[in-house]
Amino acid sequence: MEQKQVTLACLCVSYLLALAPLYSELNLVVYLVSLLAIGWRIGSLLRRWSLPSRLLLNGIALLCGLGILLLSRHAGLLVAMLNLLVVASALKFVECRHRRDIGGHILALFFLGALTFVYHQHWLMVLYLLAMVTLNMAALLSLYFPAPARQQLRQAALLLVQSLPLMLLFFVIMPRLDPLWKMPDARQARTGLSEQINPEQISQLTQSSELVFRARFTGQPPQARYWRTLVYEQFDGHAWSQSYIQLLWQQQALSGRYPTPPAASAPVGYALYVEPSNQHWLYTLEGSRSRTAEAVATPTGTLLSRLPLVQAARFDLDWPADLPQESRLSAKRRMDNLQLPHGGNPQARALAARWRQQAQDDRLVLQQARDFFSQHPFSYTLSPVAMAHNDGLDQFLFQQREGFCAHYASALAFLLRAAGIPARLVGGYLGGEYQPQQQLLSVHQFDAHAWVEVWLDNRWQRVDPTLWVSPGRLTQGLDTLLGEGDFLAQDPFSLSRYRHVMLLNTLRLWLANVxxxxTVWILNYDQNRQTALLKRLFGDALWMRALLLLGGALACLALVAGLQWLLRARVKQDPAVRLYHQACRRLAQGGYPRSPTETPLQYLQRLELADCPAAPALAALTSHFLQYRYAAPPGTSLAPLRQQLRQLQRQLAQRT
Incomplete structure (x- = not known):
């Protein structure tokens, strides 16, 4: 295969590697057109079909450009520019013919790799991108240094390894500036809770093993770990949603109208490492407060990040913090938490009215609700029958009687409101996998949970009706409650599903720790942590820090140069040749340099004609050198040659 075809083959593979992780960020048409263009190029390399005409390519490019222009109106400029770059590079690659075109495509692939890391920052993606960079570098080397493909890949990998120390140094010392653009946050959350919740949504979340957040504690975490995320106060008969007042308050708070002062240090604190969700809400224990102004506390006791969580982020929290508690409900707030649809679920309404007639005390009404769920054959399941939208709660309470946490929470909140007791639904997560050695708790989507908060004794109190039916849900995970067959049944490739297999569970825990x-050392290395690290290393003297950083950069460059010098291929020189060259250098210092084109005999004859005083010694040295070099058997001693070299040096020294 010709060198150009090898280069184009490397670029085809690299383009496919660049497109694969961008499937969720690219428009489907753009993605398919780009794959078709790369496939067409591969077919032309295999001589299966010829390249398309320029007219056809221009027509496809025009249609894609118009589609991307329409896409930019609702997806944002950054997403549109990414789509434009991908489709333009792929279509241009189809007609690539010259060396300068190939060089431009290699640069475009480097840029696509950087954009991929903007969207996907997992450590496995870094290894994936390094493989793509190695392939691009091999293609770049093949343009200027023709060699077999295996040798090009080996050289590209060596160059990449040599650049890693410099990359690490720049990562540590380069200023952590704010981005030049804002990442788009108009997309819906990729997974997790949303501003509206229904029983089916919670059930779907429990089929996902995706990581939501981690929490690292400075002390022992609580036994009952309820991670509050969103509070829902509006009910339409089937789904719960946040109230209009909550949404309005959040909009004003995130715009900076309500600053939140840092809380004082509490007996137990924890660091929250949140995965990207493209939303603002956080996951916190009840009574948590942020130590910085990066998060704002809501009137319902939850926390919101001031910036959308488009990448992994860390929040330092106090728990339990001394927070002001809501001691009374205003008329408006009471009305919001007693709101019910005008019609529907007549049996549930009648049951709540009967409880209220039998007991005027709110606690007794709540006890009657608990007795109802405990005495009837309710069961806990991940796959209940779908509820009707009009009378779904009646169907669940009096006919179906099997459901998930959201079914029980929604039914209890409805019954309490119908009995005149303010209640609201809370969505979040329960439990998590705790690792005592690291004091680290990992919470996944299958830990999603819903419960109820009831207004009793002039404060909101948590009530979890799921525990009335399945008490083990508080301390046990779904894998224990549901069994190995039902846990993550729709996600068979998740390692979390095979926790009972020791080898796979060890691999899962190791990958989670990596x-x-x-996340801790790379993704959360921001400006504050960089300043603290440099201050800890170099102190407060700014000039000393700058000097040390410059010295470190030079030392890193020297290290790379030294590694390259050590790893370069060395030619083993014959010892006789080395001695002869040493004699030539000594004669050159005495004024008799040797021309590079002269043979040893020609050099000797020229020095004899010039009456060089060292000519006799050179004659004997040349004779021994030629005999050793071409006629002596292996193992011949070099002592005569060294003796003649010393004699020559003495004669030159006497002359000077």
Whole structure:
């Protein structure tokens, strides 16, 4: 295969590697057109079909450009520019013919790799991108240094390894500036809770093993770990949503109208490492407060990040913090938490009215609700029958009687409101996998949970009706409650599903620990942590820090140069040749340099004609050198040659 075809083959593979992780960020048409263009190029390399005409390519490019222009109106400029770059590079690659075109495509692939890391920052993606960079570098080397493909890949990998120390140095010392653009946050959350919740949504979340957040504690975490995320106060008969007042308050708070002062240090604190969700809400224990102004506390006791969580982030929290508690409900707030649809679920309404007639005390009404769920054959399941939208609660309470946490929470909140007791639904997560050695808790989507908060004794109190039916849900995970067959049944490739297999569980925990270290040390290395690190290393003297950083950069460059010098291929020189060259250098210092084109005999004859005083010694040295070099058997001693070299040096010294 010709060198150009090898280069184009490397670029085809690299383009496919660049497109694969961008499937969720690219428009489907753009993605398919780009794959078709790369496939067409591969077919032309295999001589299966010829390249398309320029007219056809221009027509496809025009249609894609118009589609991307329409896409930019609702997806944002950054997403549109990414789509434009991908489709333009792929279509241009189809007609690539010259060396300068190939060089431009290699640069475009480097840029696509950087954009991929903007969207996907997992450590496995870094290894993936390094493989793509190695392939691009091999293609770049093949343009200027023709060699077999295996040798090009080996050289590219060596160059990449040599650049890693410099990359690490720049990562540590380069200023952590704010981005030049804002990442798009108009997309819906990729997974997790949303501003509206229904029983089916919670059930779907429990089929996902995706990581939501981690929490690292400075002390022992609580036994009952309820991670509050969103509070829902509006009910339409089937789904719960946040109230209009909550949404309005959040909009004003995130715009900076309500600043939140840092809380004082509490007996137990924890660091929250949140995965990207493209939303603002956080996951906190009840009574948590942020130590910085990066998060704002809501009137319902939850926390919101001031910036959308488009990448992994860390929040330092106090728990339990001394927070002001809501001691009375205003008329408006009471009305919001007693709101019910005008019609529907007549049996549930009648049951709540009967409880209220039998007991005027709110606690007794709540006790009657608990007795109802405990005495009837309710069961806990992940796959209940779908509820009707009009009278779904009646169907659940009096006919179906099997459901998930959201079914029980929604039914209890409805019954309490119908009995005149303010109640609201809370969505979040329960439990998590705790690792005592690291004091680290990992919470996944299958830990999603819903419960109720009831207004009793002039404060909101948590009530979890799921525990009335399945008490083990508080301390046990779904894998224990549901069994190995039902847990993550729709996600068979998740390692979390095979926790009972020792080897796979060890691998899962090891991968989780690597991901945690990557999140802590790389993704959360921001400007504040960089300043603290440099101050800890170099002190407060700014000039000393600058000098040490410059010295470190030079030392890193020297290290790379030294490694390259040590790893370069060395030619083993014959010892006789080395001695002869040493004699030539000594004669050159005495004024008799040797021309590079002269043979040893020609050099000797020229020095004899010039009456060089060292000519006799050179004659004897040349004779021994030629005999050793071409006629002596292996193992011949070099002592005569060294003796003649010393004699020559003495004669030159006497002359000077």
């Amino acid at each position: 991901d945690y270290q990557w």
